[in-house]
Amino acid sequence: MNLAAFDLPEQTHELSDWLATQITGPNLSSIVAQLSAVHSDHDYDLTIEAICGEQWNSIIQNGFSELTQAQFQQLLTHPYLLMELQERLLLEGEEYWQKQFLNQNDDSEIQQTKLIIQGALQKPILDSEATQQAEDFKKVPYRKIFALGFVSAALIFVAVFINQGPEAAPGWGWNRPGVLTADIPADQYLNGLADSANEWFKKPTDTKAALLTRLTQFRNGCETLINAPHPQLANVDRTWLINRCRAWADKLDNQIVALEKGADLKTADANADALIHKLVKALQTRAKQVA
Amino acid sequence: MSNSLNLISSTDEQLTNLIKVREPSSVQKQEAEMAFNSLYDRHAPFLLAFLKVRVSPHINASDIAQETWMRAWQKIPTHFDGSHFRGWLFQIAKNLLLDEFRKKKTTSLNEEIDLPETQDSTQEFIQQEEKTKLRDCMSQLDEVRQEIVKLRLSGESHREISERLNVEYNTVQTRFHRAKQFLEDCVNQQEKETA
Missing domain, CATH: 1.10.10.10 (Winged helix-like DNA-binding domain superfamily/Winged helix DNA-binding domain)
Structure with missing residues (x-):
């Protein structure tokens, strides 16, 4: 354990920056625990209003620079207030605080979660189905999906298709019903996956919006493929397929993020085409080896 | 593209109004999803900062964030009154944290400890x-x-x-x-x- 609370600066003007860094950083809970252990005799009656008073407006605009040493001491000796302070600054803090929080940010984590959510929204959601879909989604966090094993994956797979009611827009590629459940030999199955991936080229992607939608749908299909049980394949081929698909998914994620950040359409489109060509070829090559 | 620009300058309330009128397989649904993406871009970093210091070591903040957004998508049409979206989002997150925490504790060995309310x-x-x-x-x-x-x-x-x-x-x-x-x-x- 790093006792970071013990590194607080001695000068009041330095305390301002130090506290802002702790409030916006990921170790706040630990700082609060350490201060609470040391100041175990504090009372719970003090409030942020009582400490900050009329300076609250200045705090939400410019940070803690105007707080006195006595005010800092009250905050440090009543550490339970720091969690509340963080929440209020997240909700009410102005540009100064927004920047501070954003500086502490892991953008890739946020983009990764966004892709997962976008994938879930791409599935047709009828009001009556929404709760059930969210429940399925909740039960199987994407990070832990592999650990649940193939039995769980099969259940998710079934749940996904059960949720596609008669009004659902038909899926394409690896999300097309029947593609992953066909009872056929391994080589045919892999060739079938290659053919399904080739559906990418059936629709034009001549605008950024179209390319983004198509890429997100393909990425969503990749997730379906990763989660499916693939009973047609031997263990070694199943592992190969899932590992390859995870690598493709990462590349698709990167392409989606690049596109969202303003990548050139032609380049992004060419990159997407190249990736699909490559994965189709990989599937066909594996099919030959299996045969 | 022009839609995206409009969404960027829209208020949270305008964005949630677009989400409220969503219908499956329609232009509205696409608009609702785009509005939801804009809300996500606007508030996701702050939700994650909120969650990261509030999850126990056994719970992943991103998983809770993901669930929070899914709940928000479901509940905006019926439960969001149009005021202070981020505060409403945090409330969903708090409820989920509490649920997760109770689940973890009830399935852990530490059954003698009183569960927090x-x-x-x-x-x-x-x-x-x-x-x-x-x-x-x-x-x-x-x-x-x-x-x-x-x-x-x-x-x-x-x-x-x-x-x-x-x-x-x-x-x-x-x-x-x-x-x-x-x-x-x-x-x-x-x-x-x-x-």
Whole structure:
């Protein structure tokens, strides 16, 4: 354990920056625990209003620079207030605080979660189905999906298709019903996956919006493929397929993020085409080896 | 593209209104999804910052964030009254944290411990382990060193502590640094023993 609370600066003007860094950083809970252990005799009656008073407006605009040493001491000796302070600054803090929080940010984590959510929204959601879909989604966090094993994956797979009611827009590629459940030999199955991936080229992607939608749908299909049980394949081929698909998914994620950040359409489109060509070829090559 | 620009300048309330009128397989649904993406871009970093310091070590903040957004998508049409979207989002997240925490505790071996009823008490519960270890180690320091640590962690400088306790400045400095070193070693030792 790093006792970071013990590194607080001695000068009041330095305390301002130090506290802002702790409030916006990921170790706040630990700082609060350490201060609470040391100041175990504090009372719970003090409030942020009582400490900050009329300076609250200045705090939400410019940070803690105007707080006195006595005010800092009250905050440090009543550490339970720091969690509340963080929440209020997240909700009410102005540009100064927004920047501070954003500086502490892991953008890739946020983009990764966004892709997962976008994938879930791409599935047709009828009001009556929404709760059930969210429940399925909740039960199987994407990070832990592999650990649940193939039995769980099969259940998710079934749940996904059960949720596609008669009004659902038909899926394409690896999300097309029947593609992953066909009872056929391994080589045919892999060739079938290659053919399904080739559906990418059936629709034009001549605008950024179209390319983004198509890429997100393909990425969503990749997730379906990763989660499916693939009973047609031997263990070694199943592992190969899932590992390859995870690598493709990462590349698709990167392409989606690049596109969202303003990548050139032609380049992004060419990159997407190249990736699909490559994965189709990989599937066909594996099919030959299996045969 | 023009839609995206409009969405960027839209207020949260305007965006949630677009989400409220969504219908499957229609232009509205696409607009609703785009509006939802804009809300996500606007608030996701702050939700994650909120969650990261409130999850227990066994829970992934991104998983809770993901669930929070899915709940928001479902509930905006029926439960969001149009005021302060981020505050509403945090409330969903707090409820999910509490649910997750209860689930973890009820399936853990620690059944004797009372379950917290509110997010605040959940927070205290999560910090309890770290607090207890440090408190135990603190109790092994002599009274003067405990007092020095206490004063220093309430924001007093070494100089002020020296004057208050009538102890040499250099002695205060040395005792504080040695106390910190002792506490770090002691807590790390406890962590090894319980690992």
